[in-house]
Each structure stands twice: as C-alpha cells, then as structure tokens.
Amino acid sequence: MDYDKLIADKCREMKPSGIRKFFDLANQMEGVISLGVGEPDFQTPWNVRQAAITALERGKTKYTANSGLSDLRSSISGYIKKSLGVSYDPEHEIIVTVGGSEGIDAAIRSVVNPGDEVLIVEPCFVCYSPIVSLSGGIPISIETKAEDEFRLTPAQLKEKITDRTKLLILPFPNNPTGAIMERKDLEGIAEILRGTDILVLSDEIYSELTYSGKHCSIVELEGMQERTILVNGFSKAYSMTGWRLGYVAAPAPVCQQILKIHQYAIMSAPTVSQYAAIEALTHCDDDVKKMRDEYNMRRRWLVKALNDIGLDCFEPKGAFYVFPCIRSTGLSSEDFCERLLYEHNVAVVPGNAFGECGEGFIRISYAYSLKHLMAAVECMKEFVEKVKKEKN
Amino acid sequence: MDSLIRLLKENARLSDEQLAVMLGVSADEIASRIADYEKKGVIKGYSVITNDELVDQNLVTAFIEVKATPQADFGFEDLARKIMSYDEVDSVTLMSGSFDFAVTLTGTDYKEIALFVAKRLSTIEGVISTSTHFVLKQYKKQGFIIENEAEDERGFVSP
Numbered sequence: 358m359d360y361d362k363l364i365a366d367k368c369r370e371m372k373p374s375g376i377r378k379f380f381d382l383a384n385q386m387e388g389v390i391s392l393g394v395g396e397p398d399f400q401t402p403w404n405v406r407q408a409a410i411t412a413l414e415r416g417k418t419k420y421t422a423n424s425g426l427s428d429l430r431s432s433i434s435g436y437i438k439k440s441l442g443v444s445y446d447p448e449h450e451i452i453v454t455v456g457g458s459e460g461i462d463a464a465i466r467s468v469v470n471p472g473d474e475v476l477i478v479e480p481c482f483v484c485y486s487p488i489v490s491l492s493g494g495i496p497i498s499i500e501t502k503a504e505d506e507f508r509l510t511p512a513q514l515k516e517k518i519t520d521r522t523k524l525l526i527l528p529f530p531n532n533p534t535g536a537i538m539e540r541k542d543l544e545g546i547a548e549i550l551r552g553t554d555i556l557v558l559s560d561e562i563y564s565e566l567t568y569s570g571k572h573c574s575i576v577e578l579e580g581m582q583e584r585t586i587l588v589n590g591f592s593k594a595y596s597m598t599g600w601r602l603g604y605v606a607a608p609a610p611v612c613q614q615i616l617k618i619h620q621y622a623i624m625s626a627p628t629v630s631q632y633a634a635i636e637a638l639t640h641c642d643d644d645v646k647k648m649r650d651e652y653n654m655r656r657r658w659l660v661k662a663l664n665d666i667g668l669d670c671f672e673p674k675g676a677f678y679v680f681p682c683i684r685s686t687g688l689s690s691e692d693f694c695e696r697l698l699y700e701h702n703v704a705v706v707p708g709n710a711f712g713e714c715g716e717g718f719i720r721i722s723y724a725y726s727l728k729h730l731m732a733a734v735e736c737m738k739e740f741v742e743k744v745k746k747e748k749n
Numbered sequence: 750m751d752s753l754i755r756l757l758k759e760n761a762r763l764s765d766e767q768l769a770v771m772l773g774v775s776a777d778e779i780a781s782r783i784a785d786y787e788k789k790g791v792i793k794g795y796s797v798i799t800n801d802e803l804v805d806q807n808l809v810t811a812f813i814e815v816k817a818t819p820q821a822d823f824g825f826e827d828l829a830r831k832i833m834s835y836d837e838v839d840s841v842t843l844m845s846g847s848f849d850f851a852v853t854l855t856g857t858d859y860k861e862i863a864l865f866v867a868k869r870l871s872t873i874e875g876v877i878s879t880s881t882h883f884v885l886k887q888y889k890k891q892g893f894i895i896e897n898e899a900e901d902e903r904g905f906v907s908p
Contacts, residue, residue: 376907377907380907391905394904394905395907396906398903655771658767704905727759727771
C-alpha cells in the first residue's frame with residue numbers, strides 16, 4: 358500500500374518537533390548529562406499522592422462529568438480568584454483537561470476557521486503552530502528579541518495584525534526563554550486588543566514559577582477576560598507531569614464549544630488525577646513555595662555561571678529555563694548542541710527548535726539538583742573554551 | 750529552616766560567592782552571617798559525609814540505648830557529660846521514651862565496642878542498663894543516600 362497517499366495532507370506536512378529530533382540523538386548515547394528535560398525533578402507532594410491512593414481505595418474509577426469533578430472546578434475557580442482576582446463560574450466557564458496540552462488543542466480548534474491568522478509569540482513551546490495548521494489556520498510568528506528580554510512589545514503585535522487575525526497565543530512565563538510579561542507589558546498589549554475581535558490564548562502553565570513578584574495574567578486587565586482563553590495545569594506548579602491534568606477557563610460561549618471537542622475526544626480527564634488535584638489546590642501552597650525557592654536558587658546560580666563561562670544570558674524571571682546566547686562561539690545552535698553532546702556528553706536543546714528567532718540560543722533546564730547543574734556547567738565550560746580557541 | 754543553613758547542610762564547601770549568588774545577597778553579607786552563626790554556636794563545625802564502608806571496611810558503629818537515674822541536682826546533665834567525654838563516643842542524645850540516652854560509638858571491631866560498653870559505659874554511676882545494637886548497613890545519612898542513588902527516571906520526552 359502507498360501509505361503516503363493515504364495519510365492526510367495536513368498530517369504529512371506537519372514537521373516533526375525540533376526538540377524530538379535532538380532528543381532522539383541523546384537517547385542513542387550512554388551516560389548523557391542531561392539539561393534537556395522540561396519537567397520538574399521534585400516528587401509530587403506526598404499528600405497529593407495519598408489523595409489519589411484514597412480515591413482508588415474508595416473505588417473512584419469511573420468517568421467524571423465531561424467538564425470534570427464539580428469540586429475540582431470549584432477549587433480551580435477559587436484558586437484563580439485568589440491568585441488573579443478574577444471570577445470564573447465553575448459550572449460554565451471551566452473545563453478540566455488532559456494536561457494543559459489538551460486545553461491548548463481544544464481551545465485552538467474551537468475558534469480557528471480555515472484562513473484565520475493566529476499570532477504566535479516565538480520562541481515558544483512547539484505545539485501551537487502544528488495545531489493551528491491542522492485547523493486550517495495560518496500561523497504567523499511574532500519574533501521576540503533578547504534585547505527586549507523576549508517580551509512581546511505592542512509595536513511587534515501591531516505590525517502583525519491584519520483583518521484576518523483571529524487569535525493571539527501568549528505563552529508567558531515562557532518556555533524556552535524564561536521570559537515573563539509584567540503588568541505594564543501586558544497593559545500595552547491589552548490596549549491594542551481592546552476594541553478588536555481578536556481573542557487571546559494565554560498559556561500560563563508556568564504561572565507559579567515566577568521569581569520577581571507575583572505572576573500577572575492578561576485576564577486581570579480591564580476588558581480582557583471576555584476575550585481570553587486561559588490555560589493552566591498541575592504539571593509544573595505541583596510537579597504532576599505524569600498525572601496529565603490541566604484546565605481551561607474561558608467565557609461561557611467559548612467554553613461550551615471547547616467542551617464539545619473535549620467530550621468527543623476525551624470524555625473526561627483521568628478521575629484519580631482529578632481527586633489528587635483537589636488536594637494539590639487546597640493543601641499544597643507551602644510545597645509550591647518550597648519548590649519555587651529551590652528553583653530560584655538554582656536559577657540565580659546558573660545565570661551567573663553561564664555568564665561567567667562566556668555565554669551571555671539575560672535574567673529569566675519565570676519557568677525553569679535559561680536561554681543563553683551562544684553566538685560568541687561562532688557555532689549555530691544545532692552545531693553547538695550536537696558537538697556538546699558528542700564531545701562532552703551534555704544534552705541541551707537548540708534554541709531554533711522553538712522558532713527561527715531562537716537561532717543563536719540554547720535552552721537549558723534547571724529542573725535538576727545543584728550538584729548536577731554544577732557538573733554539567735563544568736563540562737560546558739571546557740567545551741566553550743575549546744570552541745573559542747578553535748575560532749581564533 | 751534558614752535557607753543559608755539549608756544550603757550549607759547540603760554542601761558546606763560552597764564558597765561565599767556562590768552562596769551569595771544563590772540567595773541574591775552580597776558575599777560580604779554571607780561571610781558576616783556565617784561568622785555570626787559560628788560565634789553564636791549555631792554552626793558548630795563543618796564535616797564530611799562518607800560512605801563508611803569505603804572509608805574503612807573494618808569500622809564498626811554501634812547504637813546504644815542507655816537507661817539511667819537522673820541525679821538530684823544535675824538531672825541528666827552530669828551523666829551526659831561523663832558519657833560524652835570518651836573519644837570513642839560520636840553522639841549522645843537525651844531521648845523521650847523507654848530509655849534515656851541514645852549513644853553512638855565507632856570502633857575498629859565488635860569486641861572493642863563490647864568491652865567499652867561493659868567496662869566504661871555501664872560502670873558509670875547512675876547508668877542502670879545498656880542495650881547495644883550494631884549497625885549493619887546505612888542507607889541514608891544526613892539527607893544523603895549512601896548507595897545506589899535513584900536514577901533520574903525522566904526520559905527525553907517532548908512532543
């Protein structure tokens with residue numbers, strides 16, 4: 358059979374992820390010191406695991422309501438109210454999803470028509486553009502810059518808006534750059550969007566991991582809640598990646614449509630995880646703070662260490678990534694990462710995997726112990742010195 | 750716990766500069782805080798955590814439960830002082846529960862420890878009885894896993 362002919366065009370045309378390509382290389386090697394993964398190194402807090410065990414013991418193994426357990430949606434609503442000061446009706450404006458990822462997928466598919474332009478702030482997590490394309494939408498990159506600390510500026514946004522613009526995807530705190538948008542930055546963006554019909558998909562999965570004061574969401578700004586689909590989840594804040602649980606909060610008319618996609622594709626998010634998530638939202642503030650403090654210590658150390666070995670990096674104020682510039686070595690991002698992997702056994706991710714404007718940068722995760730980070734940076738130091746010597 | 754102490758407990762060899770960067774303060778501040786902790790006796794010293802099996806295979810460690818009668822004027826203080834005055838004794842801790850002192854001892858063989866307990870420890874006035882337990886294997890010590898640290902199970906997962 359000629360499978361190529363049978364496969365849907367849109368799927369065949371989908372490019373494999375740049376991170377995947379690099380990880381496949383790393384997987385073939387032994388003894389790799391990884392700084393590549395995008396998931397926390399902490400265990401899920403014990404009381405959360407206990408809540409899941411209790412749920413299993415009590416036989417909570419059936420489907421839940423399509424939009425998720427009512428108690429969980431109420432907890433999510435309470436959490437958003439407490440952290441952002443914004444109210445969402447747990448009945449009609451919140452859906453529990455399989456990770457933030459499913460929320461992003463369903464949200465994009467619920468609003469994008471063929472030909473609609475979707476503005477994607479890059480560098481960014483790799484999933485947005487392929488999902489937009491699957492819906493027949495046209496992904497339009499907005500390239501943020503190191504000199505702006507990888508924040509989206511109003512001028513950059515204005516330049517890309519056309520009368521076909523449907524949606525702006527706003528991924529802050531950002532993977533891979535660690536950039537955040539502060540209230541003043543968001544205000545400039547909101548100013549442009551108010552009075553248009555452009556929607557916002559705000560992916561705030563790293564919201565609990567900000568290191569310079571409280572996270573600010575665009576939904577906090579006047580007139581923005583009505584045009585924003587807020588996506589968040591449990592993976593990063595509570596170290597619950599494998600539980601696959603996230604949520605979407607959006608105006609009721611949008612939520613109603615997202616729910617249709619969710620119920621046909623998923624039915625309901627994993628039940629045991631949902632019970633665990635209630636415990637996470639209600640009793641884990643201290644755990645979150647402890648993890649954040651630990652990340653913060655590593656972040657400060659790593660930024661200084663990278664600058665010291667001659668890889669310039671701006672201070673990332675969110676997520677758990679540092680995004681140093683490697684242009685001083687004269688290598689491209691991919692060459693840098695491949696050589697670092699083959700010659701010094703250290704795996705980091707090339708910046709261009711997250712959009713073309715990531716070229717010249719690499720993503721380093723600090724979801725690792727200090728001991729591990731120190732050993733890895735020591736290897737990177739040798740490599741950078743060697744490469745710079747070659748260059749001269 | 751103070752974050753400076755926590756970092757030092759994990760790795761006392763971090764330099765003042767490194768600690769300063771991690772905690773977002775100046776190296777001078779770190780130096781003066783540590784000096785202050787040392788002066789006040791909050792920090793008693795800096796040691797090393799070893800896998801004793803690899804340091805010296807013949808090393809024997811014992812954990813001894815000591816029951817004692819407190820003395821009229823000094824309570825347990827004087828007794829503790831007597832017990833800890835021996836070089837072989839690593840730690841002396843007053844406990845709640847069915848015995849009074851937990852004493853740890855290190856020696857080069859079982860006999861040496863047994864003799865120490867019989868001749869020195871149990872003869873101290875006020876000691877009623879002792880119960881000696883020998884350490885067979887240590888898995889975790891001061892937060893450090895001694896052998897077979899769990900591997901990082903996180904794979905290279907990504908879309």
